Amino acid sequence: QHIQSLSQTQLRVLYFRGSPCVFSTAAQQRSTGDECGPEDPRDEPKHPLSDCALQHKAIKLEEQVRDLTERYRKALADSENVRRRTQKFVEDAKLFGIQSFCRDLVEVADILEKTAESAAEEAEPSNPNPTLKKIYEGLSLIEAKLQSVFAKHGLQKMNPVGGKYDPYDHEIVCHVPAEGVQPGTIALVTQDGYKLHGRTIRHALVGVAVESQE
DSSP states (O other): OHHHHSOHHHHHHHHHTTOSSOOSOHHHHHHHOOOOOOOOGGGSOOOOOOHHHHHHHHHHHHHHHHHHHHHHHHHHHHHHHHHHHHHHHHHHHHHHTTHHHHHHHHHHHHHHHHHHHHHHHHTSTTOOOHHHHHHHHHHHHHHHHHHHHHHHTTEEEOOOTTSBOOTTTEEEEEEEEOSSSOTTBEEEEEEOOEEETTEEEEOEEEEEEEOOOO
């Protein structure tokens, strides 16, 4: 009642003097019914980061994202390169895994070819021996079949006569006079060369034509 009897001016004076609890009017006290007390700490204002600090943090995050993205792209590229090299290695292993075997087979083909040539010389019309003729025909069929099997597996005989000398495919064993052929071309073959899927597995032994010196 004493507080209610105070005038408005007296209430202002008490407020500025540090009175712990002052109400401007008695009506406010009755309407709220709240007592003065300490403020809720949850209502204290927070202190957010400044715009400059936020901008700096955003820049650092963007740099980290770019760095991680670049590392990810490099990792993908390295993985793709490894996959391609592995695939190429597997394909080469499939294609050239029989390379040593083919080298041995072409030596058998050489023997068969020379034998067939010898039989052909013996089975000339001047020699009417039917046995030699049958042997020659049989050897010719075997040789043709063998070359067909070679071609099926990518093994092919070179035919360098009349072509240019290539050190990757040919090995010079002699020089012959250039009679009717251009100097530098291959005039004869003493041993056939072979390629496996385009890769030379045995060089052809050749004779190269040269200009005759008078």
